Amino acid sequence: MEQQLNHRAWFESPKNRLAMWREFRRSLDIDNTLEVCQTVMDWWKSAPLSSMTIDPVDHKSWPTPWEMLHKGDFCENSLALGMAYTIYYANNKIPIELVFVQNKNDSIQRLCAIVAEKHLLNYTHGVISNRPTTDTIVYKIDIDNVVKSSY
Numbered sequence: 175m176e177q178q179l180n181h182r183a184w185f186e187s188p189k190n191r192l193a194m195w196r197e198f199r200r201s202l203d204i205d206n207t208l209e210v211c212q213t214v215m216d217w218w219k220s221a222p223l224s225s226m227t228i229d230p231v232d233h234k235s236w237p238t239p240w241e242m243l244h245k246g247d248f249c250e251n252s253l254a255l256g257m258a259y260t261i262y263y264a265n266n267k268i269p270i271e272l273v274f275v276q277n278k279n280d281s282i283q284r285l286c287a288i289v290a291e292k293h294l295l296n297y298t299h300g301v302i303s304n305r306p307t308t309d310t311i312v313y314k315i316d317i318d319n320v321v322k323s324s325y
Contacts, residue, residue, distance in 0.1 A: 184221050188244040195243050195260070204265040211293045211302055214260045219300045221248045221256070228252045230274050230285040231313045238324045239263065251285040254296035258287040262317045272320065274313040275306050
């Protein structure tokens, strides 16, 4: 049932999508960081993807979560941003960094979220990965700075 609700949210009107996101955030068990990461990743992995919707290394151009959800256009990079925003607005005490990872061996170049200094979201679609090595991180910014720069 919950998976059906997750899938349905992406095809709702902007107003309903925003309301569903608010209810989703409120339902998270913020005391269990790993569970929060898994639940948030599961919610965002069903978002329909299109071509590039954000510049992954220009945080000043990134939309707010309300703008993202209202527009309904997502790409591989904006999924990390959406996951970071969701966790931040559920509990802004959980440390989150957005990092642009470039791994030539795995042919990966994308924005990811590091949650609680150990859980890597969006490196592999639908999987919580280990924190990347510093030599693969090209760009990083704390979610607090992203939120502050959007106001």
